[in-house]
Amino acid sequence: MAKRRKLVAPSSADLTKLEEEFRRETSVPEPAASQVRGVAPIAKIAADAAAVAQPASVADRARQAQLEASEAKLNDAQTEGRLLVDIPVGEINADAMVRDRAALDPDDMLELRLSISANGLRLPIEVYELPGADGGNAPKFGLLSGYRRLMAVRELLGLTEDAAFKTIRAIIRPKAETDAAFVAMVEENEVRSELSHFERGRIAVISAQQGAFLNVEDAVNKLFATGSKAKRSKVRSFALIFEELGDMLEFPDALSEKRGLKLAQALRQGGEDRIRDGLAAATYATSDEEWAVIESVIETLDAPVRDPKRGGRPRAATQVDDWGHAHQFVSSNGVSVSPKQDAKGFVLRFEGRDLDAELMDGLMEEIRTYLERS
Structure with a gap:
């Protein structure tokens, strides 16, 4: 029979030696060691999240709110x-x-x-x-x-x-929008340094040509919306001058209101070609000399030459008497209006001390607008 070995309990020194050998054989990097010793990754993540989620102080929250409000105001101001x-x-x-x-x-x-x-x-x-x-x-x-x-x-x-x-x-x-930009530009110059009559007409035509407005009429009404009807009527007259003669005039800004309205009326009567020919053939160095050339042509428009080849009877002179005084009315500023009817239609006669070219030009524009609406 085999002899049994007797078991002897290890001493404390033996236990210490065994434990040290076990630790050497199972050693891991420090972070993993901490996990082995019982610190799980989810616990560390939860701890970090809790640290971030800690409520800030009242002063910090007020400062953050103030910064956010200032940033919003800055963005609004820029926009x-x-x-x-x-x-x-x-x-x-x-x-x-x-x-x-x-x-x-x-x-x-x-x-x-x-x-x-x-x-x-x-x-x-x-x-x-x-x-x-x-x-x-x-x-x-x-x-x-x-x-x-x-x-x-x-x-x-x-x-x-x-x-x-x-x-x-x-x-x-x-x-x-382009139309609003033009309006802002005109308003600024009207307030700070008033535009000339010709400049007003010029910008109305150009802005309409660039598509900012439907047409010149629309441009005048919107660019000079705060002006009176008489002022807008004058702008239309100078717009016509720019359209018909803008490339010919050497001193357009020197055109006074009276001269400009007279020139616009001549253009409406069909005098563009003759005025252009007169300017092209003349030599001048000042605005007055230029106007003298224009005026000499306008005077010939008042008495058009009749073509003798057309023959026929000479037309009878228009009668100006027998005005319909029964239908006459007098405005508050003393201008009277009397109608007359003949075989060709109706004629209105305007009388009064306050009548001038500007007022008549405004009246003609109002009549034209009324007829186009009807």
């Missing part, structure tokens, strides 16, 4: 075009829109340059972002208003090379 920025003058296209002012007065520009040089730019210009601006050398902004101020700053930069004139204070407006 609505209420934010002032400094823009390099080279990044602005001054001719992105056709300007209503045909020429700049040298004396006015000198005065403006001196003012900006001494006091800075008191009023910002208005621009809008051009579509497709990609950071190249092409202008990034189109000018809405402030043409004279932009030109003055550019001239100062060229004269002084001062870094202060390399940028100009501006408001970036949202890209408005």
